[in-house]
Amino acid sequence: MNFFSALFGTTDNTKLKEAIAEGAFLVDVRSAGEFASGSAKGAVNIPLDRINSQLAKFKGKKNIVVFCRSGNRSAQAKSILEQNGFQNVVNGGTWNNVSECLDK
Template sequence: MGFFSAIFGGIDNSTLTEAIKEGAFLVDVRSAGEFASGSVKGAVNIPLDRVGSQLANFKGKKNIVVFCRSGNRSAQAKNILEQNGFKNVINGGTWSNVNQCVG
């Protein structure tokens, strides 16, 4: 287990991969500029500072996977969504980690 996963909790890629296979709503919470430089196929960009005002985009989704550059902003996005009643949110961590699971 790596240093960060020991502190922040490991990301269960089997759960992540299964959610993606089932058509999870993939949300890149990085800035528009970061998103434009590359992201996960099929992902939408809702920057962290807009998650709270874009809750309607998340309604009715079976599974939601949030991700960013390091896993920090996605952890914050997961928290915001859970505070607003969403129970099906997975912090995918980094966009490259989610990208590997999409593959």
């Protein structure tokens, strides 16, 4: 149990698990350096500050999962994508959370 789940209860990963099971486009929105230190298997790195300039990479994806270190940048990425018409975006929270869901 991590610090946040200890404070706020267990996170419901139902939507995340469903998206992953359907072959979601996994996007780590941390910096390139953070991504290089480890990420979820199969993820691509599109840092938060580059989301707007990389929107073409998201087109045609059935499900999109964005994640980062704490869930804050991924929440911002989800908002940016939704403002640009993407409705199939799941905030996976931390990259460790996404990795754990991939393993199940």
